[in-house]
Amino acid sequence: MSEHGGAVSLASGYFHAYTLVGVITAAGVLFVAFAFAAGRLLRPVVPTREKFLTYECGVDPVGEGWAHTQVRYYVYAFLYVIFAVDSIFLFPWATVFAAPGYGATTLVEMFVFLGFLAIGLLYAWKKGVLEWT
Structure with missing residues (x-):
């Protein structure tokens, strides 16, 4: 009986490690999702014509977009x-x-x-x- 109890204990520890990895992964995903949602809710949205122009290193776009x-x-x-x-x-x-x-x-x-x-x-x-x- 003691061998069977040891195997259950070993399996329990094994799955506990994976549970811990899963919880940490879920917390990370939730943190990123919360950060993106907060950014979307808190940012100002004022669309203007200039904001829709292509921006390249502070220089106004000239010519074609193909280089x-x-x-x-x-x-x-x-x-x-x-x-x-x-x-x-x-x-x-x-x-x-x-x-x-x-x-x-x-x-x-x-x-x-x-x-x-x-x-x-x-x-x-x-x-x-x-x-x-």
Whole structure:
């Protein structure tokens, strides 16, 4: 009987943790909903023609709403994401590298990974993507 009572106690503690997470989540949702409702009720509503104009950094809109963007900005953003992902992979690698028996294997794997990144960076450099003109 004592084993059965212990299992019930363990399950009760398990579900109690999820109940606590649910209550905190519900409180957060209610807080955000209350903040939005209070903002909607307390703000002044005075629609004017100027308020419906497009606003861009304090400058009155001139010309069309369509603007061309250089592709190189996206390439820089893409390269940033690649190297940010690389830095994320370095942390678990360092943890495994410190474990006994995995040093040489993980070192070779990391050099292969860094080699692929270096080849990608060299390719981008040879194509002239990294030139700011």
